[in-house]
Amino acid sequence: MVEVENLNKIYTVGSKQEKVLDGITFHIQKGELVLLRGVSGSGKTTLLSILAGMEKPSSGKVLIDSEPISKLPDIHLSHFRAKKIGMVFQHFNLIENLTLLDNVLVPLVANRVGLKEAKEMALAALKNARIEHKKDAYPNRLSGGEKQRGAIARAIVAKPSLLLCDEPTANLDSKNSQSFIEQLMQMHKEGQTIVVATHDPIFETLECEHRIIDIKNGKIV
Numbered sequence: 001m002v003e004v005e006n007l008n009k010i011y012t013v014g015s016k017q018e019k020v021l022d023g024i025t026f027h028i029q030k031g032e033l034v035l036l037r038g039v040s041g042s043g044k045t046t047l048l049s050i051l052a053g054m055e056k057p058s059s060g061k062v063l064i065d066s067e068p069i070s071k072l073p074d075i076h077l078s079h080f081r082a083k084k085i086g087m088v089f090q091h092f093n094l095i096e097n098l099t100l101l102d103n104v105l106v107p108l109v110a111n112r113v114g115l116k117e118a119k120e121m122a123l124a125a126l127k128n129a130r131i132e133h134k135k136d137a138y139p140n141r142l143s144g145g146e147k148q149r150g151a152i153a154r155a156i157v158a159k160p161s162l163l164l165c166d167e168p169t170a171n172l173d174s175k176n177s178q179s180f181i182e183q184l185m186q187m188h189k190e191g192q193t194i195v196v197a198t199h200d201p202i203f204e205t206l207e208c209e210h211r212i213i214d215i216k217n218g219k220i221v
């Protein structure tokens, strides 16, 4: 599902070059649940952004579902992303002037699903994330846990091949974090391929099969 070979990312800030990802290589099989662990600044978000096709690597190979995403031209990339990738961001990134239902419809519009079918799919995703009852609410009327569930619904609505979660519990209290973990286990059970970047100790007690990739200073350790 995911093949990363000798991936490097260098940021140039002023005259200084910083190697943020340094020779990263790993593979992820379909249906795997992978925890990408590392302290703040270790390169987790950069790596997820490259897997999502939102950032280009400086060098190296990234295949998602056998597609070399780092080589796709932008016009194909956005389509590929809409079809294949679901992302849950640390700060949820819901669109404030859209209701939750409309937020969840966005990826389907990008996938050119007809409106009637799109609405059914969006409602099903909201139900699955146990937030259907807030479908008409705007994000600023939702609690952190509710926003998180809305963000999950949006990430999975188009049935992505790969679900990426960036510090998904960083802004949640322990009850909502636990509820996120239960949803994660449910999605894993349903066969979803998932990568979660986190340094939250709550994942240490994860009660389902998973693999840990530790990252430190841009290198896998």
Ligand SMILES: Nc1ncnc2c1ncn2[C@@H]1O[C@H](COP(=O)(O)OP(=O)(O)O)[C@@H](O)[C@H]1O
Binding pocket: 011, 012, 013, 018, 020, 038, 039, 040, 041, 042, 043, 044, 045, 046, 047
């Ligand atoms: N756009 C950018 N320009 C320059 N440096 C960046 C940029 N994005 C991230 N970095 C740097 O890359 C390193 C890794 O950041 P990041 O991937 O966000 O780590 P993490 O998500 O593990 O906290 C940090 O030192 C950060 O300052």
Ligand SMILES: [Mg+2]
Binding pocket: 044, 045, 046, 166, 167
């Ligand atoms: Mg980060």
